[in-house]
Amino acid sequence: MVAAQAENPWWQKTTVYQIYPRSFLDTNGDGVGDLPGILSKLDYLCELGVETLWLTPFFDSPQRDFGYDIRSYGQVAPEHGTWADFDELLAAVHGRGMRLVLDMVLNHTSDQHPWFREALRRQDSQERDFYIFRPGRGKDGRLPPNNWRSMIGPRGWHRDPASGEWYFASFLPFQPDLNHRNPKAQQAMLAIIEGFLRKGVDGLRLDIFNALYKDAGFLNNPPSLRPLPSEDNADGFFQRNRYTINHPDSIAFARKLREFVDNIPGGPRFLVGEVFGPPALLRAYCGERGDGLNLVFLFKSLRTEFSASAFHDLIAEYEREFPSPLLPTWVLGNHDRARYIERVGDDPRRAKVLATLQLTARGVPFLYQGEEIGLTNLDLPISSALDPLAHTYRFVPPWLQRRLRRQGVLINRDECRTPMQWSTADNAGFSPPGTRPWLPVHPNYPWTNVAVQQADSQSLLSHYRSLLKLRRQLPSLHAGSLTLWHPTNLPHSVLGYRRQSGSESVDVLLNFAPRIVEVSLPEPRQKLYSTHQESLLLDGRRLRLRPLECVILTSPSQGVGP
Ligand code: GLC
Numbered sequence: 382m383v384a385a386q387a388e389n390p391w392w393q394k395t396t397v398y399q400i401y402p403r404s405f406l407d408t409n410g411d412g413v414g415d416l417p418g419i420l421s422k423l424d425y426l427c428e429l430g431v432e433t434l435w436l437t438p439f440f441d442s443p444q445r446d447f448g449y450d451i452r453s454y455g456q457v458a459p460e461h462g463t464w465a466d467f468d469e470l471l472a473a474v475h476g477r478g479m480r481l482v483l484d485m486v487l488n489h490t491s492d493q494h495p496w497f498r499e500a501l502r503r504q505d506s507q508e509r510d511f512y513i514f515r516p517g518r519g520k521d522g523r524l525p526p527n528n529w530r531s532m533i534g535p536r537g538w539h540r541d542p543a544s545g546e547w548y549f550a551s552f553l554p555f556q557p558d559l560n561h562r563n564p565k566a567q568q569a570m571l572a573i574i575e576g577f578l579r580k581g582v583d584g585l586r587l588d589i590f591n592a593l594y595k596d597a598g599f600l601n602n603p604p605s606l607r608p609l610p611s612e613d614n615a616d617g618f619f620q621r622n623r624y625t626i627n628h629p630d631s632i633a634f635a636r637k638l639r640e641f642v643d644n645i646p647g648g649p650r651f652l653v654g655e656v657f658g659p660p661a662l663l664r665a666y667c668g669e670r671g672d673g674l675n676l677v678f679l680f681k682s683l684r685t686e687f688s689a690s691a692f693h694d695l696i697a698e699y700e701r702e703f704p705s706p707l708l709p710t711w712v713l714g715n716h717d718r719a720r721y722i723e724r725v726g727d728d729p730r731r732a733k734v735l736a737t738l739q740l741t742a743r744g745v746p747f748l749y750q751g752e753e754i755g756l757t758n759l760d761l762p763i764s765s766a767l768d769p770l771a772h773t774y775r776f777v778p779p780w781l782q783r784r785l786r787r788q789g790v791l792i793n794r795d796e797c798r799t800p801m802q803w804s805t806a807d808n809a810g811f812s813p814p815g816t817r818p819w820l821p822v823h824p825n826y827p828w829t830n831v832a833v834q835q836a837d838s839q840s841l842l843s844h845y846r847s848l849l850k851l852r853r854q855l856p857s858l859h860a861g862s863l864t865l866w867h868p869t870n871l872p873h874s875v876l877g878y879r880r881q882s883g884s885e886s887v888d889v890l891l892n893f894a895p896r897i898v899e900v901s902l903p904e905p906r907q908k909l910y911s912t913h914q915e916s917l918l919l920d921g922r923r924l925r926l927r928p929l930e931c932v933i934l935t936s937p938s939q940g941v942g943p
Pocket residue numbers: 446449450486552588589655716717
C-alpha cells in the first residue's frame with residue numbers, strides 16, 4: 382500500500398538547516414562566505430543536531446540577486462569555491478550521516494545566461510523560445526502584451542529594444558522566466574537536476590515553484606482589491622494572479638517532477654516547494670496521494686501572533702490540511718524574511734517557546750542559519766541596500782520599513798542576511814580580521830555568537846541543541862501523531878499537545894505568558910525536559926510552569942531519557 386511505503390523515509394523525520402553560503406563563513410578573506418567555510422563548520426552543525434543542510438544557490442551568477450540569478454549551473458561561482466570543494470563537502474556531509482539539499486531555480490535564469498543572450502541575439506534561435514517573448518500591443522507594440530505583473534509588484538513585461546518584443550519575468554527584470562511549455566527548455570532543466578542527483582544530492586528546494594506555468598493564451602489577470610500578497614493568498618498589487626500563479630499546469634508538473642526524481646537511482650529524496658496560497662491549494666502540490674512535492678513551505682507561522690491560542694489554531698489547521706502521511710513544515714524565517722526573534726521583542730525566552738514548538742510539533746522543521754543563536758535583523762538604510770528588491774521600494778520610509786519588518790515582511794533583505802556570528806573575534810569570526818564582510822556584522826556579536834552560547838547551558842543555542850537531540854531520540858517526536866490538548870483543560874496562556882508513537886508518548890506544554898501558571902495533568906507524568914532548571918512538578922499530577930517555560934513530559938514508566 383502507498384501508506385505503508387511512505388512510512389518513515391528519512392526526509393519525513395529530518396530537520397533542515399538552511400545555509401546562505403554568502404553569509405556563513407569566509408575562509409579566504411574576500412568578505413564572502415564560501416564552500417570551504419561550510420565544510421569547516423560541519424562539526425558544529427553535527428553537534429547542533431540538524432540532519433539535512435539546504436544550501437541556497439552558489440552557482441555562477443552575476444550576483445545581482447545574490448545567486449538567484451543563475452548564469453550557469455555548470456560552474457560554482459568563483460567567490461564560493463569550486464566543484465572540488467563541493468564534492469568534498471558532499472562527501473563530508475554524507476560521512477557524518479547527514480544529507481545535503483540544493484536550491485533549484487527552475488523558473489528563471491539570469492539575463493546573462495548564454496541561453497538568454499542567444500535569445501536576444503537571434504530571434505530565430507531555439508533559445509528564443511526557451512523564454513517567454515511576445516509582441517506588444519498598441520502602436521509599434523509599445524504597450525506590454527497584457528496586464529501581468531511580477532510577484533513583487535511592478536509589471537512583469539520588459540521590452541527587448543532590438544526586436545521590440547517583450548519578455549516576461551515573474552521576479553526582477555534581470556531574471557527572465559523560462560518557458561516551461563517548451564519541452565526542450567524543460568528537459569534542459571531536468572537534465573541539470575538529474576546531474577545533481579546522480580552526484581548524490583539528497584533533494585531540492587524549488588524556488589518560486591508556483592510561478593512556473595502561466596496561461597498559454599496570455600489572458601489578462603482579473604483585478605483585485607488586495608494591495609499586498611500574503612502567505613495564504615498570492616493575489617496582490619490590485620491583481621488576481623489567476624493566470625500567472627498556481628496555474629493547474631504547475632500543480633500537475635509537481636507530480637511529473639516527483640516521478641522524474643524518484644526514477645533516478647539513489648533515493649528516496651525530497652522536493653520542497655516554495656509556493657504561496659491557501660492550504661488546500663498548497664496541499665494540491667503534494668498530490669492527492671502524496672505523489673507530488675514531498676513538502677511545501679508553510680509560511681503562516683511567520684505571521685502568527687505570539688499566543689497559545691493563535692498557535693493552537695495554526696497546529697489544528699496544519700493537522701487538518703496535512704494529515705498523515707502528508708506532513709506540514711515549520712518555518713520561522715529564511716533569507717527573504719525578517720528574523721523571527723525581533724517579532725518576539727528580541728527576547729530569547731520567547732524564542733525558546735517558538736523553537737520548542739517548531740521542533741516538537743508534527744512536521745519537518747526548517748531552521749535558518751543564525752536562528753539558533755538568536756541572530757536578529759540589522760537596521761540598514763534602504764539607500765545603500767545591496768538587495769535589488771529594496772531598490773524597487775526605495776520610497777518606503779524607515780518607520781514603515783520597521784513596522785513591516787515586525788510583521789515578517791522585509792523590504793531590504795540585507796537585514797536578515799548579515800554574517801553568521803561565530804565568536805567574539807573581529808568580524809564575529811565570519812571573515813578573517815582586517816577584511817570587510819560583504820554586509821556589516823550586527824554590532825551585538827560580542828554577546829550573540831556561537832562561542833559564548835556554547836559555553837552557557839541556558840543559552841538559546843543549548844536549547845536548540847537539547848531539543849534536536851530529544852527529537853532524534855524519540856520516535857514520538859520525529860514520527861509520532863499529534864493530538865492537541867483541549868484549551869479548556871489548560872490555563873489561557875498555555876498550549877499543550879501530545880506526540881505519540883506506539884506506546885511512547887510525550888506531552889509538550891508551552892507557557893506563552895511571562896507569569897506563573899498551574900496545569901493539572903490527566904495522568905501522572907514526569908519531566909523529560911524544561912527550559913528552566915529546577916523541577917516544579919508539584920506531584921505527578923500538578924505542574925507549575927514558570928514565565929515562558931517550556932516542558933516536555935513523559936510517562937513515569939518511560940524513563941527519564943537523556
Ligand atoms: C525566491 C528566493 C529569493 C529570490 C527569488 C527569485 O523567493 O527565496 O531569495 O530572490 O525567489 O529567485
